[in-house]
Amino acid sequence: MSNISKKDVITIAIFLALIILIRPALALATGTETPIAVVRGNSMLPLLREGDIVFLHHATPQEIRIGDIIVYKSVNDGYIIHRVVKIVNTSNGIFYVTKGDNNPVDDSILGQFINGPGISYDRVVGIVWSPMNETFVIPIIGIISLII
Numbered sequence: 079m080s081n082i083s084k085k086d087v088i089t090i091a092i093f094l095a096l097i098i099l100i101r102p103a104l105a106l107a108t109g110t111e112t113p114i115a116v117v118r119g120n121s122m123l124p125l126l127r128e129g130d131i132v133f134l135h136h137a138t139p140q141e142i143r144i145g146d147i148i149v150y151k152s153v154n155d156g157y158i159i160h161r162v163v164k165i166v167n168t169s170n171g172i173f174y175v176t177k178g179d180n181n182p183v184d185d186s187i188l189g190q191f192i193n194g195p196g197i198s199y200d201r202v203v204g205i206v207w208s209p210m211n212e213t214f215v216i217p218i219i220g221i222i223s224l225i226i
Contacts, residue, residue, distance in 0.1 A: 090219060097131075109136030110204040115149050116220030117159055121178025122147070125213060126159065129221030133214060134204030139172045142199075147206040147213065148174065150197045153190055157203060160185060166195045173198055 097114060104113035117130040126132065126147075134149055142148065146162050163184060164175035173196030177184040190197065207214050 090222070093219065094222065104133070108134060108204070108207075110134050112149070112157075112203050115157060115159060115203075115206075118156075119178075121180050122159060122161075123180040125179055126215060127218065129218045131216040131220040132159065133207040135207055137202075137205045139199045142172075142174060142202070142205060147208070148176065148197075149203040149206065150174075150176070150190075151201045151203060153192055158185070158188075158190065159206065164196070168194060170194055171198060174202070 101114060105111055107113075113134055115132050115134060117126045117128055117132065119128055132147075132149075137146075142162060142165070144162050144165060147159060148162055149157050149159050152158050158176070160176040160178050160181075162174045163177045166173045166175065171194070173191075173194045175184050175186075175196040176190070181187075185191065185197070
């Protein structure tokens with residue numbers, strides 16, 4: 079931590095303050111109550127690392143596609159950021175089978191598929207913003223929120 083200058087700390091603090099201040103505007107613009115998420119863990123390596131910040135946007139059930147990275151509410155509280163690997167249509171609705179890119183198996187092993195063969199749409203918070211199929215990530219800065 080000794081390599082970080084006072085100027086760097088101030089810059090990061092200002093950046094985080096701006097994110098906090100513009101969060102309500104982002105929520106309105108993106109159509110989701112949670113427009114920003116911080117990555118926890120290593121399940122999405124190498125694309126997403128712990129502490130990375132991603133931006134979310136709203137999508138209807140029909141707009142979510144295989145390959146999209148979604149954020150959904152975990153059954154254990156908190157949120158999970160994983161990729162949709164399969165979509166299952168049932169008489170009870172659409173379910174999304176999700177998996178971390180760095181995980182050997184889908185999220186059923188985590189006990190997340192409680193009411194069907196995947197994640198139900200009502201648990202989806204948003205899709206990670208990926209303009210032109212490139213996931214937009216602000217690296218590592220979110221680690222501060224994980225430490226606090």
